[in-house]
Amino acid sequence: MTELIDVFLGGTFHAAVLFLVAAGLQLVFGVQKIVNLACGSFYALGAYFGITAVGLAIKFGMPPVLFFPVLIVAGLAIGLVGLPIERVLRTIYRRDESYQLLITFGFLLMFQDVFRFLWGATPRTMDDVYLAYGTANVLGVRVPTYNLLVIAASLGIAVGLGFFLERTRIGRIVRATAENRDMAEGLGVNASKIFALVFTVGCMLGTVGGALVVPSGAASLDMAVELVVESFAVVVIGGLGSMRGALVGALVVGLMRAAAISLVPELEMLSVYLVVVIVLIVRPAGLFGKATA
């Protein structure tokens, strides 16, 4: 029983972070119709920058218990790199999607070396603030309180994002632009601005995800390319462009991985890909996707 709860908590923590990155991917795909391979780079960028930010904050005498808000602010701030990247992407919105996929692959390659240049090739860890909040007891299993905070933050962001898209004026404009760009422009929407906004928010979701995950592990050069595949798995399972899909897909992937790690470690990622392949065969548009193929 405790093992089950352990797997559940571990899986949910991973899913919480995955959801953020996948939500960014979904948002950008939903509106700009670009599958952003560089989402993994944003995630890694958030992780590296989070380490630097928390390190600086502590150096300037900030009490370690405040590191959680520092990480979120750092994630949001570095997410602004989305703006200049969107400027470049803007040139190819009307191009074939293979080119769009490829240009984000180019960004991914570039980011790899930016990380290597700024933070070095060896994995970086955060000084021990991970357990600054102590541990909590959940049904007889001890978990770091931080993990629960991250899960809560991710849920909060999910709700906030849902509210933004469904209930606010700008959210409605974003959805209208996603539905039909030309029509929205005809009605007086400044689509370029909406695209820049959406891409930057998508980028921020990734960087915040990376910043939140890093205290529990390390920031490494591999994390970008590895996460791309996982968040791909999430959006394929959930359905391209669907936020609810991202949530469910992240839970499926997170729990699946956690279960596989504790049962059959060899099947860690294999199990995830198998689910992806099965979903694509049975329901090609994903669990919540609209049939677009």
Added chain:
Amino acid sequence: MSTPAIDVGWGAVVQRVTPRLNGLWVLLGLIAVMALLPCIASPYALMLMLPFIGYGITLLGFNLLFGTTGLLSFGHALFLGVGAYTAAALTSKFGILSFELLLITAALASGLISLVIGALCVRYTRIFFGMLTLAFGMLFHSFLFKFYSVTGGDQGMRVLRPLLLGMEWRGGKTAFLTGPFYYYTLLLFALLGLAMWRITQSPFGLHLRAIRENANKAAYVGVQIFRMRLAAFVISAIYGGIGGTILAVTTGLADPELAYWTHSGNLVFMAVLGGSGTFAGPAIGALVFVLLQDFVMSVTQYWRFVMGAVLVLLVVFMPQGLSGTIEALVRRNGGR
């Protein structure tokens, strides 16, 4: 879909009438130059040409899928992995050293695997096809990576020196690779290039182009879309398997990175760099990619940044690739 269409439909007929530089001659010309290369080039340069031959063959196949049929696979490196691991398993586990047998087995293995994967994938197009092939590629990668006892895990598997035409070749590794092996694979490259040219010029190739341009219309006039796409997928996989075998013999190692998705990304990079709209373009892209990567790596350790920047600039300013751009320049200067 706005893949640069060069010869659609009756374009093939026009080509026969107007004597213009066609892709086959460009490719064979390149191979002929390479055949003379050992007289002047250093062993180092020749060692660089071997990965090019491997990638060049792979790209010929890849472009049947991407350029001709319009399906973008983001998991094509899987077949490089199949070819490489076939060579590794046969040479170091079963003691089979004949290179011909390696090639045949690699072609059969990747053909069979692609038949299964293709049957599942080619129902989808566009981004779904890319994602599904990526998933299969990563499935294979994590199999290679995790099943240590079978595949050697991240250590990979050694590939022993094969026998060419049943003969054992003496001399050092470099002497073997830049000597007999170089000519052997170059000849193979030429033969496979010739075969691919026949394929693209055949009615089958026309069917594929029709599917690329408008699948519904093609189906309407009786093209069997599923079968044609599957056939293209299998052929491209076989080329990939052969390319992978050559790459593995060159490095003497089959490792899981060969099947990683970023490697598939590199294959797409090469195709677009050379220009996927032309026959010889992707192979030229492979050559430029190999040379560029080698050059940039010798200049800076941040070569990924440079390659990434090249890719971004390429997509923004030269989407038709090198061959497409050159063709456009020639046409403009030709005064037509």
